[in-house]
Amino acid sequence: MTALATETRRTTAPAAPGNPRAAVLALALFEARRLLLRLPVLLALAGYAAWIVWRTLQPWDDYPVLQDADRATQGGPLFVGLAALLGANHAVLRSRRRDTERHLGVLVLSQGHRTAAHALSVVPLALLTAAGVAAQFTWEAFKPGAVGTGSAAELVVGPLTVLLFGVLGVLLGRLAPSAVAAPLLVVVFFLLFVGAAFPFAGEESGAAWFAPVVSAAGTHPFPSGLLGRPAGWHALYLAGLALTAALLAVLLSGARTRTVQAALAAALTLTVLGGVVQTSGVPAATTAARQRASVTPEKDQRCVRRGTADYCAFPEWTPRVGDWARVVRRVQALAGGTAHGRRLLVRQRVEARYGLDGDAALAPSTTPYQVTVGTAWGGNRIPEFSTAVAAVLVAGDEKAAGELCDGRMVTVMWLSLAWQSDPEARLRNVRLDDSLTGSAVVLAPTEPLTMTAGQTEVVRTLLDRPSYGVAARVKAHWTELTSPQVTTARAAEILGVHAKVGADRCAE
Amino acid sequence: MRGVIPALVVPVWRTLPWRTLGAAGAVGLLAVGLPRLSGAHPDPWTALALLRSAALAFALGLAFLLDDPARHTTTPVPTGRAARTALRVALVAPVAALWWTAVLLLAPGAHRPPTGAVTLEAGATCALALAAATVAVHRTDAPRPGRPAATALLATALLAPLVVSDRWVLFVDPRDPRWATAHEHWAWLLAGAVTVGCLTLGEPLGRFRPTADRPT
Numbered sequence: 001m002t003a004l005a006t007e008t009r010r011t012t013a014p015a016a017p018g019n020p021r022a023a024v025l026a027l028a029l030f031e032a033r034r035l036l037l038r039l040p041v042l043l044a045l046a047g048y049a050a051w052i053v054w055r056t057l058q059p060w061d062d063y064p065v066l067q068d069a070d071r072a073t074q075g076g077p078l079f080v081g082l083a084a085l086l087g088a089n090h091a092v093l094r095s096r097r098r099d100t101e102r103h104l105g106v107l108v109l110s111q112g113h114r115t116a117a118h119a120l121s122v123v124p125l126a127l128l129t130a131a132g133v134a135a136q137f138t139w140e141a142f143k144p145g146a147v148g149t150g151s152a153a154e155l156v157v158g159p160l161t162v163l164l165f166g167v168l169g170v171l172l173g174r175l176a177p178s179a180v181a182a183p184l185l186v187v188v189f190f191l192l193f194v195g196a197a198f199p200f201a202g203e204e205s206g207a208a209w210f211a212p213v214v215s216a217a218g219t220h221p222f223p224s225g226l227l228g229r230p231a232g233w234h235a236l237y238l239a240g241l242a243l244t245a246a247l248l249a250v251l252l253s254g255a256r257t258r259t260v261q262a263a264l265a266a267a268l269t270l271t272v273l274g275g276v277v278q279t280s281g282v283p284a285a286t287t288a289a290r291q292r293a294s295v296t297p298e299k300d301q302r303c304v305r306r307g308t309a310d311y312c313a314f315p316e317w318t319p320r321v322g323d324w325a326r327v328v329r330r331v332q333a334l335a336g337g338t339a340h341g342r343r344l345l346v347r348q349r350v351e352a353r354y355g356l357d358g359d360a361a362l363a364p365s366t367t368p369y370q371v372t373v374g375t376a377w378g379g380n381r382i383p384e385f386s387t388a389v390a391a392v393l394v395a396g397d398e399k400a401a402g403e404l405c406d407g408r409m410v411t412v413m414w415l416s417l418a419w420q421s422d423p424e425a426r427l428r429n430v431r432l433d434d435s436l437t438g439s440a441v442v443l444a445p446t447e448p449l450t451m452t453a454g455q456t457e458v459v460r461t462l463l464d465r466p467s468y469g470v471a472a473r474v475k476a477h478w479t480e481l482t483s484p485q486v487t488t489a490r491a492a493e494i495l496g497v498h499a500k501v502g503a504d505r506c507a508e
Numbered sequence: 509m510r511g512v513i514p515a516l517v518v519p520v521w522r523t524l525p526w527r528t529l530g531a532a533g534a535v536g537l538l539a540v541g542l543p544r545l546s547g548a549h550p551d552p553w554t555a556l557a558l559l560r561s562a563a564l565a566f567a568l569g570l571a572f573l574l575d576d577p578a579r580h581t582t583t584p585v586p587t588g589r590a591a592r593t594a595l596r597v598a599l600v601a602p603v604a605a606l607w608w609t610a611v612l613l614l615a616p617g618a619h620r621p622p623t624g625a626v627t628l629e630a631g632a633t634c635a636l637a638l639a640a641a642t643v644a645v646h647r648t649d650a651p652r653p654g655r656p657a658a659t660a661l662l663a664t665a666l667l668a669p670l671v672v673s674d675r676w677v678l679f680v681d682p683r684d685p686r687w688a689t690a691h692e693h694w695a696w697l698l699a700g701a702v703t704v705g706c707l708t709l710g711e712p713l714g715r716f717r718p719t720a721d722r723p724t
Contacts, residue, residue, distance in 0.1 A: 040663055047667070082666070097652075179655040180528045183662045184535045190666060191539060191561045197554055199546065208524045490673065 014409070020109055027109065031121035035087045035166075040127065044083035045085045048129070051076045052136045054182060062377035063145035063320070065221035066137075070150035073133045073227075074213045077158035078194055081165030081188050081212075084125050088166040089182035092118050093172030112255025119246035119310040122166030130159040145378065148316045149224055153231035161212040165189070167242050169247040204355045205281040209234055219359045221375045223300070223314045224462045226293055226352050228286035230278040234293030237274030243267035282355070290352035297349055308332060309344040317348055317375065324373055327382065330419035331389045334467075336475030337482070339393040345370045346389075349445075363400035364446040372398060372445045380443070380474065383416065383426040387445045390415035394482050402447040406504050409451060411481045413442070414457045418470065423463045438461065454501035461499060470495060512587050513595065520595050525572045525654070529600070532569025533607050536562035540614045555619040555679055556626070560679075562611050563630035564665050566604065567637035571661055572654030573600060574641040579651035583711060589645070590709040597638060604634065621682045625691050632694045635701035637661050639708075644710040 035041060040401065055061065095101045104114065133155055140146060172181050192198045193211055199209040208214055211437070247264040293300055293314070302314040306325040312322060324346055331470070332340060349372050351360045358413045365372055372451065373385055390412045391401030404412065416430075417423035428434050432441040437456060442449040451459075462470050477494045480486060486494075489501045539562045543550050550558065573596055582592070608630055612623060612634065638707050644653030669679045677690045678697075684690075 040659060043663065047670075072665055079666075086662075090655075097655075178528065178531065179652075180531055180569055180572055180658065183658045185530060186662060186666075187565050187568065188535060188539065191557065195554075195557050195561070197543070197550075197561075199543075253628060344630065404609055480568075 004246060018112050023109055023189065024120070026114050027114065028120035028123075029317075031091050031118055033452050035084070035091060035121050035125060036128070038083075038087040038090070040083040041087050044080045045128070045170055048076050048080050051379075052132060052139075052264075053364075056136060056139050059398030060379040061140075062143060063147075063323075063376075064140040064143055064432070065316075065375065066141055066146055066148040066150040068148075068221045069140040069146075070137060070154035070216060072140075073136050073155060074157045074161070074215060077129045077133070077162050077264075078213060080125070080129050081162040082189060084122055084162050084166035085172075085186060085189070086182050087167035088118060088122055088169035090169075091121065092170050093177055093179065096177055097179070106423040110255060110433070112250050112260075115170060115250050115253040115255075116246070118170045118173075119167050119249060120161055125166060126159045126163040129162045130156070133158045133443060145320070147319050148221070151224075151231050152368070153235045154229070156235050157213060157231075157238065160235060160242060164212060164238055164242040164245065167245045171245045171252075174249045174252045178377040184357045204357060206279050209237075209278040210275065212238060219376070220350055222290075222352055222356060223293065223316055223375075224352060226286060226290050227284040227356065228290075229356075232282075233274045233278040235274075237271060239279055240267050240271030240274050242483040244271050294349075294351050294353045297347065301348065305409070308341060309346055311346045313348040313373075314350075314375075323377060324385065327386050328389050329373075330385055331415050334418055334471050334474065335390075335393050335413050338389045339478070339482070340475075342369060344389070344392065344394060346373055347371070348373050348375065350375050362446045364402050366397055366399045366434075368397050370397065374445045375492035381445075383420060383430045384443050386420065386443055387416040387430055387442060387449065388411065391444065391449060398444075401444075402449060404449060405452075406484065407486035407488045408482055408484070409449065409455045410458050410462070410488060410491045410495070412449070413451065413455070413472065414462050414470065415458070416469045417463060424460065427459070427463070451500075452488065452504060453501070454488050454492075457499050458488060458495070458501060459496050461497045462495060511658050512590065516587065516592065516595055517599070518547075520592065521599055523576065524600060525569075525575055528565075528572045528654075529569040529603070532567075534567050534613055536565040536607070537614065539565065540611050544614055544616055546628045549616060550619060551569065552619045552683070555615060556621045556682065559611065559615055559621065559626050560629065563608075563626075564662075566607060566630075567633040567661060568658045570600070570634050571637040571641050572652075573597070573638065573660035574583070577651050579645075580649075589711040593642065593645075593709055601705060622687075624700040625682075625687070625694075627699065630690055630696050631666070632698040632701065633661075635698050635705065636664075639705040642705045642708040646712050648712075658712040662719040 036068070047267055055076075057304075060448050094103050095114075103110075109117075112372040137150060137155060141150065166184070169182055172185055192423050193213060198208070198211050200206060201211065205228075214229075214234070244264065247260060247267055251260055251264060260451060297314070298312065300314060301312040302315050302318055303310050304318065304321055305311075306321060307329055309325065309328050311321045311324055328344060328346065332342070335342075345367070347365070349362050351358065351362050354360050362372055369392060371385075371388050373388075374381065388398065388401075391404065393415065394408050394412050395404055396403040398433075401412070411426070417426050420426045424436065428436055431451070432443060438453045440456065441449050442451055474481060481491060481494060488504050492499055492501050540558050543554075543558065574593060574650055608627065612620070612626075637657065640657035641653060642649070644657045650656075672678050673703075676693060677684075677686045680686050680690045
């Protein structure tokens, strides 16, 4: 505070008359400090910090994919931006509200210079947001499960949004000097950009890119080569828009010099350039790459051998092979017969043909002993993959596993869950309706499986027993338990469960 | 007193912040009207969000209703602030009702949420805005307390959906089974805002001394 005051004095003192640059800077620093200490801005910053911590500590975020994590930094700064809009507008209108415009009018600094200082005063808040974004992304990148690469152009969107909104507050103060204007604009922006009432919100390309933040968060992360997001052009568009708004505000304040006009023209050109290029849609090369990665992933993938299985993954995901191998090893250790040492192929697949926000399910593979793994990991994805491995070991391939409707389902679910900590909770997680009784759909990386009420009861009884005892019975009767003729009642009998199990009838 | 009120109607009508209210009302009408004009068919949730935003925009205008540049000179007049504030509210109420009817008619019919319940939400929001303004008048000496009142209302409205706990639901979908419960809460909010507004209607006499610390 004192240091700032000293600094201000030092910078203003040598300012020669007619060269108000130092004075503009000093005023900008003063206004920046006031802006940072305004209650809405402080609230927004506190909320932003809390949001970063809450979001990054979520268990489903333990395995971030960095080309998605960079985009995930963009939503939080919107609130800071709205607070910046209010605060900057408030500061611009202060001299009018307090009726000091007449006093300021006789000073060396013209209104244009003062407007420039107000616009500059948003920069420190944008830098603070940049620090927040950097902290959030670094935190994600240092998580042990992080894979992929982030993009700087996606990361600057948050700070640029804050800058743009703040500068729009300054411009609004010059265009409509009314106290109600900024709150109304905040309501409109909130509705458009946070409430998703923007007419093109949710689209992947085209006019949706005129909004400051285009999140298009899909359920399955894409390899970074398939994203096809014009992030660089969008950053240019945002920067150009912020510059245009600032220069327009300066121009409206009476500083109609040749320099300002030329700069405004340049900024407008940048904005139009960025704005036009970013809306030109997904490039044909990206569409082709998406097609190739979805239909023939083996052309892009790298394979490694771990234990009894080969793992083929997109190059960015190879650090995750260890996690997959751990699941396969645990499931296979419980299996008996030939399945115990069976060579598996774990292939990573992604359905990229329907765009980033498409949530089309992967078709089950018909290749024998091939297991599909998706691009997301952590949370429910782990028990789902475990179920897929168990189902392929028992049924032979994923297509056949999806049609299981007999006693083999008991073996599949027990293999899938018995090695996990708190298997009942995991069972609840993989069932679509989160139930523990009755029939249910069981989620897997490709098509789901089905469990009848009887199978659920038998599996739960088995999970309550010590797993070594059940494992011995499973291994001893492996051939019978995995034969297509085994009914659930027979499987229960073999495994020593005395439960009344009806006939196997799966929901149509 | 009875003869004074009719005499006050015209001057008070003229001092109402019509431009502010007009701007706020126009933003509300545009928020609901533009999607309709563009031929879009917003889903029920978006339609409700649009109506809520329109109500919030108008409430932000209402927060400026008690702005009175001549406050320091009107303090000692015999017709108390309570009567003048009540008159302001009474004058603006029919305009607000007309405006809200227009907004409801503009909202696409197929996806319009239950009218009574949304009107209750809008009424509670406007009452909160007016309560914020009367509290601001009561607690400060400022002749124009509208801006802080509007900022407080705006911050509350934007943060409430994030902060309000799930046990005291407020912002729900019409298809949500808790819709009725949420509207009981809105009714409580309306009642609370009206109570606070009535309690703070009067001039804060005794504490209010705009010239006490100035040398005469």
